[in-house]
Amino acid sequence: MRHGAWFLAAAALASAGCGYHVSGRADLLPKNIKTIAIPVFRNATTRYRLAELLPAALTREFISRTRYQVVADPKAADAVLSGVVVKYDGAPVVFNQATGRATTVQVYVRLEITLRERATGAVLFSRPSVEFRDRYEISVDPNAYFEESDAAMDRLSRDVARTVVSGILEKF
Numbered sequence: 001m002r003h004g005a006w007f008l009a010a011a012a013l014a015s016a017g018c019g020y021h022v023s024g025r026a027d028l029l030p031k032n033i034k035t036i037a038i039p040v041f042r043n044a045t046t047r048y049r050l051a052e053l054l055p056a057a058l059t060r061e062f063i064s065r066t067r068y069q070v071v072a073d074p075k076a077a078d079a080v081l082s083g084v085v086v087k088y089d090g091a092p093v094v095f096n097q098a099t100g101r102a103t104t105v106q107v108y109v110r111l112e113i114t115l116r117e118r119a120t121g122a123v124l125f126s127r128p129s130v131e132f133r134d135r136y137e138i139s140v141d142p143n144a145y146f147e148e149s150d151a152a153m154d155r156l157s158r159d160v161a162r163t164v165v166s167g168i169l170e171k172f
């Protein structure tokens with residue numbers, strides 16, 4: 001019994017200085033960055049709503065998880081996070097056996113994301129081609145039809161925001 005306590009104490013002591021930290025809590029941006037602007041993303045697709053949802057989701061994520069202040073005017077910011085929705089595709093992936101109609105759609109989005117220090121133009125974070133996917137259901141009953149694609153875009157934008165903010169904070 002005493003040997004087990006010694007082992008636990010040694011393991012705890014060894015792991016105390018290993019540099020472990022909770023994901024999303026590191027902050028590897030330069031200390032002079034205090035404000036970030038997130039303008040509406042450019043959109044090279046026909047899916048108009050996504051280019052507006054992404055900056056809003058990123059703003060919420062930065063406010064809730066970081067010390068940075070998000071400002072509206074890029075000229076008043078220390079850094080500017082810009083993006084382009086490069087590609088949007090949706091394709092049916094599950095079909096109703098009886099009717100042959102699609103019941104589930106897979107959405108694929110490809111983005112370009114860059115965080116630049118405004119004063120110097122230095123790139124602090126860049127993902128020239130980052131991909132995200134989500135699925136949503138299509139009702140097989142036309143009387144109970146509910147358009148789920150907007151909800152899927154909301155979920156997708158939140159996933160993008162979590163991933164991008166974690167990547168920026170940890171330079172991953």
